[in-house]
Structure formats: structure tokens, C-alpha cells
Amino acid sequence: xxxxxxxxxxxxxxxxxxxxxxxxxxxxxxxxxxxxxxxxxxxxxxxxxxxxxxxxxxxxxxxxxxxxxxxxxxxxxxxxxxxxxxxxxxxxxxxxxxxxxxxxxxxxxxxxxxxxxxxxxxxxxxxxxxxxxxxxxxxxxxxxxxxxxxxxxxxxxxxxxxxxxxxxxxxxxxxxxxxxxxxxxxxxxxxxxxxxxxxx
Amino acid sequence: xxxxxxxxxxxxxxxxxxxxxxxxxxxxxxxxxxxxxxxxxxxxxxxxxxxxxxxxxxxxxxxxxxxxxxxxxxxxxxxxxxxxxxxxxxxxxxxxxxxxxxxxxxxxxxxxxxxxxxxxxxxxxxxxxxxxxxxxxxxxxxxxxxxxxxxxxxxxxxxxxxxxxxxxxxxxxxxxxxxxxxxxxxxxxxxxxxxxxxxxxxxxxxxxxxxxxxxxx
Numbered sequence: 178x179x180x181x182x183x184x185x186x187x188x189x190x191x192x193x194x195x196x197x198x199x200x201x202x203x204x205x206x207x208x209x210x211x212x213x214x215x216x217x218x219x220x221x222x223x224x225x226x227x228x229x230x231x232x233x234x235x236x237x238x239x240x241x242x243x244x245x246x247x248x249x250x251x252x253x254x255x256x257x258x259x260x261x262x263x264x265x266x267x268x269x270x271x272x273x274x275x276x277x278x279x280x281x282x283x284x285x286x287x288x289x290x291x292x293x294x295x296x297x298x299x300x301x302x303x304x305x306x307x308x309x310x311x312x313x314x315x316x317x318x319x320x321x322x323x324x325x326x327x328x329x330x331x332x333x334x335x336x337x338x339x340x341x342x343x344x345x346x347x348x349x350x351x352x353x354x355x356x357x358x359x360x361x362x363x364x365x366x367x368x369x370x371x372x373x374x375x376x377x
Numbered sequence: 378x379x380x381x382x383x384x385x386x387x388x389x390x391x392x393x394x395x396x397x398x399x400x401x402x403x404x405x406x407x408x409x410x411x412x413x414x415x416x417x418x419x420x421x422x423x424x425x426x427x428x429x430x431x432x433x434x435x436x437x438x439x440x441x442x443x444x445x446x447x448x449x450x451x452x453x454x455x456x457x458x459x460x461x462x463x464x465x466x467x468x469x470x471x472x473x474x475x476x477x478x479x480x481x482x483x484x485x486x487x488x489x490x491x492x493x494x495x496x497x498x499x500x501x502x503x504x505x506x507x508x509x510x511x512x513x514x515x516x517x518x519x520x521x522x523x524x525x526x527x528x529x530x531x532x533x534x535x536x537x538x539x540x541x542x543x544x545x546x547x548x549x550x551x552x553x554x555x556x557x558x559x560x561x562x563x564x565x566x567x568x569x570x571x572x573x574x575x576x577x578x579x580x581x582x583x584x585x586x587x588x589x590x591x592x593x594x
Binding site for chain 2: 188189190230231234249267268269270271328331332333335336340341345346347348
């Protein structure tokens with residue numbers, strides 16, 4: 178069970194914060210930088226992050242159209258053969274995306290076995306819950322799940338460090354990126370993620 | 378969300394918030410107003426604007442705090458289906474959980490609503506002085522914004538929107554969720570009316586799109 182990286186986007190798609198944790202992710206980033214085939218003048222790592230935002234944005238529209246009228250229309254996770262992206266979006270437009278390995282369940286009610294989805298991508302949104310949280314009772318409910326971790330990061334770390342900082346100017350823009358750097362957000366985030374029971 | 382569940386959520390969140398001393402809060406705000414009066418030399422219009430700006434700064438933070446607290450406590454506020462729903466959330470959850478105030482929503486139209494505030498914690502010790510028309514010879518004559526001559530001394534206290542901070546807070550908070558509003562304090566207990574009323578007008582719902590970086594050349 179590995180956390181690869183975390184990305185935070187604002188409502189306009191600007192990359193507010195991004196960090197790679199696992200050696201695999203760090204190696205991939207370095208590889209992209211060295212052999213970048215993007216147009217001259219643009220950073221291939223940023224381009225890749227923008228692709229992530231674009232995917233989340235389009236999928237959110239899609240999920241919104243597919244979900245029945247009065248149910249919760251949120252995109253929770255996207256699973257491919259090699260990794261899972263857990264996503265959490267706030268009403269104020271902030272989007273969190275956490276890349277982990279495939280054996281981290283996304284939240285209490287959508288536990289899936291690792292054997293599922295061999296080589297087709299699999300989406301989970303909250304209107305299609307798989308039953309049975311029976312085996313999850315042994316795990317600590319707030320830390321064992323990807324999306325719940327993101328909720329915790331938003332409520333306890335983002336709000337405590339960034340929103341309460343005197344430099345905060347609303348949730349989009351370049352000034353916000355500077356503001357995040359000036360707070361202890363990164364440090365708190367690092368200590369929280371390393372303390373998760375499924376981090377390596 | 379139904380009205381009763383909104384009220385219940387407001388009470389739950391209020392009970393979870395750390396509390397501060399009301400008197401300390403009111404007196405600190407009062408001294409802020411006094412400082413503003415000194416800094417801006419009794420220019421009431423400018424002070425009202427500054428209070429609104431201060432409130433805006435507070436409001437942009439309040440929205441994330443509210444969303445986070447309700448998420449943690451298992452309350453699902455969810456996207457509001459119409460303006461009345463938004464107004465109810467602002468009045469029953471917002472004002473309740475941050476200030477412990479009871480608020481009512483009224484006069485809901487398609488583009489505006491009014492908030493009635495009952496006990497206002499900011500103005501519990503406050504009384505606005507009478508507008509004086511002094512007769513000192515060395516003071517210049519000054520004109521109020523409506524053209525009425527105010528010969529001599531004091532500022533026109535009836536123009537001071539003492540709790541204008543609230544208008545800024547509402548504007549700032551709603552701006553973060555893509556609603557552009559304008560707020561105004563129409564009736565104020567300090568100026569002799571029977572209830573505090575804030576009128577909120579929806580100017581625009583901003584569209585949620587990808588920013589400059591994503592537009593194709």
C-alpha cells in the first residue's frame with residue numbers, strides 16, 4: 178500500500194500544491210523532466226498535472242449528467258491497473274487528488290478486492306455503492322481510506338493552516354500558491370500522510 | 378435540505394465551535410471602530426467601505442471553515458437548489474455557528490433576499506451619538522452626501538453602518554462559491570429602527586470553468 182503523490186487544484190485548474198511521495202513517483206517525475214517532449218517553454222511535469230485536472234473536470238461533468246436527480250453527484254475515485262486516484266472536491270471549488278496503489282479502498286462503503294478491474298479503468302462515484310463494509314471494521318475508519326484521508330486533509334490541515342493564514346486571499350490565483358508556501362501546510366501534510374497506517 | 382434539518386445542523390455546529398467571551402468580542406470590535414474613526418478622520422462613508430472590506434476578508438475564510446466543519450460532523454449541506462435555500466443556509470447555519478445569532482430569512486425573490494438579525498452581539502454596548510451641528514467659527518461648512526448642509530462640527534452618525542462587517546462577510550463567503558452579491562444594511566437598531574435588516578442582492582452566478590491555462594491558442 179503506497180501513496181504516490183498528492184495534487185491540489187483550485188476551481189480554475191491552477192496547480193496549488195503538488196508533491197510526490199513514493200520513489201516510483203519521484204523517479205517518474207525526473208524521467209519526465211529529462212525527456213520531456215512537450216513544446217519548448219513549458220514544463221512537462223506541469224503539463225501532466227494539467228492533464229489530471231482536465232480529466233477530473235471532464236469526468237465531473239459526465240458524472241453529473243449520469244447521476245439521478247437528487248443523489249449525490251460526486252466523483253470519488255478512478256482506478257486503473259497500476260494506481261488509483263482518490264478525489265475530493267469542495268463546494269468552494271478546491272479539488273484534491275491523491276494517487277495511491279491499488280489496494281487502498283477509497284471510503285468505508287466502497288471497498289473492492291484488489292483482484293477486481295484487471296486491465297480496464299474503473300470509476301467509482303458515490304451513487305453506485307458496493308455493499309459490505311463488514312471487513313472494514315478492523316481497520317481504523319478515518320485513516321484507512323483514501324477519500325476520507327482527503328476529507329481530513331481539507332478539514333483539519335487546509336483550513337487550519339492555509340485558510341486561517343493572514344496571507345490567504347480567496348481560493349484561486351497565484352497569491353494563493355505563495356500563501357501556501359508561507360504556511361506550515363507542507364510540513365503538516367507530510368506528517369499526516371506518513372502517519373497513515375497504509376503509508377510506506 | 379429541509380428547513381428543520383438546516384436549523385438542527387446550525388445548532389449542532391454551534392455546539393462544536395470553541396466559544397469566546399461576548400463582551401471581549403463586542404469591546405474589541407468597538408475599539409476597532411474607534412481606531413477607524415481616528416485613522417479616517419471621521420469620514421463615515423470611507424469607514425463603511427473599510428468595514429465592508431474587512432468583512433470580505435473574513436468571509437472568504439468563513440466559507441471553507443463552514444464547509445469543513447460540516448463535513449467533519451457528518452452534515453451534508455450540498456449544493457443549494459435555489460436562492461432561498463442559500464439564504465436559509467447563510468442565516469440558520471452560517472450566522473448560527475459562527476456567532477450564535479438567530480436570523481430569519483424574508484422577502485425572497487428570484488434575485489434577492491433579506492436577513493433579519495435579532496440580538497446583534499457586536500452592538501450590545503453601543504449607542505450612536507446625536508449628530509451635532511456645532512457653531513464653531515473656525516470649522517468649515519461640510520456637506521453630507523445627500524446635499525444636506527451640516528454646518529460646523531460632528532460627523533453624521535446616522536450614516537455609520539456599525540455592523541457593516543456582516544455585509545462584507547456575506548459577500549466574501551458567497552463569492553467563493555461563485556455567487557456575486559451586493560449586501561446592504563437597510564435597517565439598524567442603532568439608528569432607531571426596530572430590527573436589523575440586511576438586504577442581499579444576487580448580481581451574477583459566475584461560471585465554473587477552467588482558467589486561462591486551459592484555453593487552446
